[in-house]
Amino acid sequence: MATLKETLFKKIQEHRPRTTRLVKEFGDVKLGDVTIAQAIGGARGVKCLVTDISYLDPMEGIRFRGMTIPETFKALPKVPGSEYPYVEGFWYLLLTGDVPTKAQVQEVVEDWKARAQVPEYVFDVLRTMPRDTHPMTMFSAAIVSMQRESIFAKKYAEGISKMDYWDPMYEDCSTLMARLPQIAAYIYRMKYKGDTPIAPNPDLDMGGNFAHMMGQDKPYDDVARMYFILHSDHESGNVSAHTTHLVASALSDAYYSLSAGINGLAGPLHGLANQEVLGWTQDFMKKLGGEVPTKEGLEKALWDTLNSGQVIPGYGHAVLRKTDPRYTAQREFCLKTPGLKDYPLFQLVSMIFEVAPDVLQKHGKAKNPWPNVDAQSGVIQWYYGITEYDFYTVLFGVGRALGVLANITWDRALGYAIERPKSVTTDMLEEAAGIKK
Numbered sequence: 001m002a003t004l005k006e007t008l009f010k011k012i013q014e015h016r017p018r019t020t021r022l023v024k025e026f027g028d029v030k031l032g033d034v035t036i037a038q039a040i041g042g043a044r045g046v047k048c049l050v051t052d053i054s055y056l057d058p059m060e061g062i063r064f065r066g067m068t069i070p071e072t073f074k075a076l077p078k079v080p081g082s083e084y085p086y087v088e089g090f091w092y093l094l095l096t097g098d099v100p101t102k103a104q105v106q107e108v109v110e111d112w113k114a115r116a117q118v119p120e121y122v123f124d125v126l127r128t129m130p131r132d133t134h135p136m137t138m139f140s141a142a143i144v145s146m147q148r149e150s151i152f153a154k155k156y157a158e159g160i161s162k163m164d165y166w167d168p169m170y171e172d173c174s175t176l177m178a179r180l181p182q183i184a185a186y187i188y189r190m191k192y193k194g195d196t197p198i199a200p201n202p203d204l205d206m207g208g209n210f211a212h213m214m215g216q217d218k219p220y221d222d223v224a225r226m227y228f229i230l231h232s233d234h235e236s237g238n239v240s241a242h243t244t245h246l247v248a249s250a251l252s253d254a255y256y257s258l259s260a261g262i263n264g265l266a267g268p269l270h271g272l273a274n275q276e277v278l279g280w281t282q283d284f285m286k287k288l289g290g291e292v293p294t295k296e297g298l299e300k301a302l303w304d305t306l307n308s309g310q311v312i313p314g315y316g317h318a319v320l321r322k323t324d325p326r327y328t329a330q331r332e333f334c335l336k337t338p339g340l341k342d343y344p345l346f347q348l349v350s351m352i353f354e355v356a357p358d359v360l361q362k363h364g365k366a367k368n369p370w371p372n373v374d375a376q377s378g379v380i381q382w383y384y385g386i387t388e389y390d391f392y393t394v395l396f397g398v399g400r401a402l403g404v405l406a407n408i409t410w411d412r413a414l415g416y417a418i419e420r421p422k423s424v425t426t427d428m429l430e431e432a433a434g435i436k437k
């Protein structure tokens, strides 16, 4: 049986002529124009990134390697005794586009185990940070602290051929994926659980081991598997994916690039929205003093938030124009899980789903009034006892690493250029608009 790395190399060799031909023979074909609104407004909708790992349709939502979320969960080999797939198998899918066999998944499981040992100095770095440091700052610092181990940086310094860049990049990305779960769980146990880290269990898969190191019983292992897969990739234009890609385009290694992407994920309009959702919901419940909220009360709270110039966290999206299927997948998990289905916080989140889109539509600003992934993820964590909601974006980050690291491996395989879009001045915009005096 070919290893994941051998299979990946075969795919890379098959793919390279497609990219070369497009650039050489069809490089002048237009994909669109750029308007002034796009130049000022965050490049929304500008088609200038290429990835085959996932695609986001505004109405349908994400497809990973051509598969919807339900198709992905159905197709991948499941962990014995679990309803959810191995995260390791999902990594195989993202990298190669193939659904792995059980044996192929096992090869990745073993490979990650062999790479999993987190160096002691990473824990030292974390321990020197004040305990009130945000966990995303800790996560990012831990990642970049390992940069000294980058095989890509070492091979580059030795003078490796461009054609081989993907190989050490793959090595660094695989090592990062193997270590991130323990780093995340360590931060959690050090910061919130009286400094009681739990050693990894080498007999478990990534999701199972993460649950174990968090100190969580079943079915949190399935929650972890579901959560990491759902948050993995959302094509390439989102802040964390784009940042990771941008930094890697300078031939910065995976440690620098991922750490930068994680810093982007820490913004409240991006990944941190999941902690904001819980903060908003908990504040609202506190104000009610334990009373069951009415729809009218909820509507007023939503208007109060909007009228005070704040966004409703967990709602809206730069690309999506319907309910995020990642929201739906998590909602379905809640509906089928006894206890969670009737959990008051879930009922409140469901009530927000009933009320907020209408309020946002009446407010008339957001192009998409529907919920995104962050509106639903916190309630599941809270139910299983992970109530420290400033940790939630770290969970998002472990998942997001799968997508962005698979992408930068392919970036180096296909020789994508250093990213350098052109800027213009306001004078130039006024000239283009025909209003310059």
Ligand code: NMX
Pocket: 044, 268, 269, 270, 271, 273, 306, 310, 311, 312, 313, 314, 315, 316, 317, 318, 319, 365, 366, 367, 368, 372, 373, 374
């Ligand atoms: N609540 C209130 N106003 C909103 C919301 C919202 N949830 N969503 C968009 N708007 C406003 C937005 O601030 C903008 O206002 P202004 O013209 O005053 O600048 C206007 O509607 C138009 O924005 P859009 O074009 O609809 O959205 P955009 O593409 O600029 O931004 C988000 C997308 C996701 C940043 C935005 O919808 C938002 O801030 N949502 C709340 C935060 C959130 O849930 N972020 C998580 C996204 C998913 N993730 O995990 O990364």
Ligand code: MLT
Pocket: 233, 234, 237, 238, 239, 240, 270, 318, 319, 372, 373
């Ligand atoms: C993401 O998962 O990155 C978010 O939904 C944001 C985006 O896609 O723009």
